[in-house]
Amino acid sequence: MTVLKCIAVDDEPLALKLVETFIEQTPFLQLSCSCDNAVEALSLIREKQPDLVFLDINMPNLTGMELARLLQDHPVPIPKIIFTTAYNHYAIEGYKVNAVDYLLKPFSYEEFLRAANKVLQINDESLNSYQYATGDDEFFFLKVEYQWVRISLKEVSYIESLKDYVKVHFVDSDKAILSLISLKALEEKLPSTKFMRIHRSFIVSLDKINSISKNSVFIGKTEITVGEQYKEAFRTILEKWLK
Numbered sequence: 001m002t003v004l005k006c007i008a009v010d011d012e013p014l015a016l017k018l019v020e021t022f023i024e025q026t027p028f029l030q031l032s033c034s035c036d037n038a039v040e041a042l043s044l045i046r047e048k049q050p051d052l053v054f055l056d057i058n059m060p061n062l063t064g065m066e067l068a069r070l071l072q073d074h075p076v077p078i079p080k081i082i083f084t085t086a087y088n089h090y091a092i093e094g095y096k097v098n099a100v101d102y103l104l105k106p107f108s109y110e111e112f113l114r115a116a117n118k119v120l121q122i123n124d125e126s127l128n129s130y131q132y133a134t135g136d137d138e139f140f141f142l143k144v145e146y147q148w149v150r151i152s153l154k155e156v157s158y159i160e161s162l163k164d165y166v167k168v169h170f171v172d173s174d175k176a177i178l179s180l181i182s183l184k185a186l187e188e189k190l191p192s193t194k195f196m197r198i199h200r201s202f203i204v205s206l207d208k209i210n211s212i213s214k215n216s217v218f219i220g221k222t223e224i225t226v227g228e229q230y231k232e233a234f235r236t237i238l239e240k241w242l243k
Contacts, residue, residue, distance in 0.1 A: 002028055002124055003028055004028060004030065005052070006023050006031055006053070007045065007052075008034040008035075009036070009038060009055050009067075010059075011058075019034075019054045019084065019112075020034055023054070029116060032044075036059075037060070037062070039062050041053070041067060042070065051080060053080070054082050054084055055081055055084065056085060057083055072200065077184045078200075080119045082116070083101070084103045085104065085105060086104070100115065100122065101114075139151060139152045139153060140189065142181065144179050149177060149179075153191070153194060153205075154171075155172070156168060157169050157204075157219050158202060158208070158219055159183065159186065159203040160202055161182075161183035165180055166178070166183055187203055194206060196233070198217065198230045198234050199224060199225055199230060202224050205219075
């Protein structure tokens with residue numbers, strides 16, 4: 001059974017205790033830790049790398065929404081987020097930071113479980129959306145709607161993240177395919193000698209890069225910016241090429 005590692009964050013002790021209790025009584029959730037402020041939560045997310053964060057929004061110093069925005073440009077894998085709040089006017093902002101759900105306090109265990117199940121479904125679909133094989137012509141399979149599509153590594157130019165999906169772009173075609181899998185999950189499966197994540201939303205095929213500017217790479221006519229947290233790793237690769 002899939003088990004999701006969780007962090008609970010809330011500055012209200014009773015609300016935090018409730019989320020902890022709900023997590024502990026849910027078989028597919030595992031409480032890694034909890035805290036009462038978003039600043040500490042950021043450090044814990046770096047350390048624990050949870051799958052899911054139950055995150056209060058209204059907190060002093062750093063709000064939950066501000067933390068969620070910071071995580072979008074964070075070098076560690078981005079966890080799924082379920083917001084917990086007493087205010088109902090944050091829903092649109094929550095959508096902008098790709099929150100899976102939004103629990104309005106006071107919420108029941110049924111509502112909590114429904115939200116957690118959404119994350120479990122996304123996680124399981126991602127795990128079941130990929131197969132890989134090696135050989136003279138290395139390839140992998142991605143689940144596209146209701147069928148498995150065989151993709152040759154040498155035909156991929158770059159891969160783009162679109163929320164819970166990836167969009168695979170090809171060298172000799174304007175067509176692309178969409179698959180329900182996270183960029184993180186696909187990154188972990190692809191050979192690091194051939195593919196590299198250079199931005200939180202992009203993985204590129206290294207041998208398809210045509211040219212490089214100060215902060216970008218070009219694959220054909222497509223320009224892709226190298227994200228700040230990926231510059232050092234990319235610079236290391238670049239130095240090897242230029243030796």
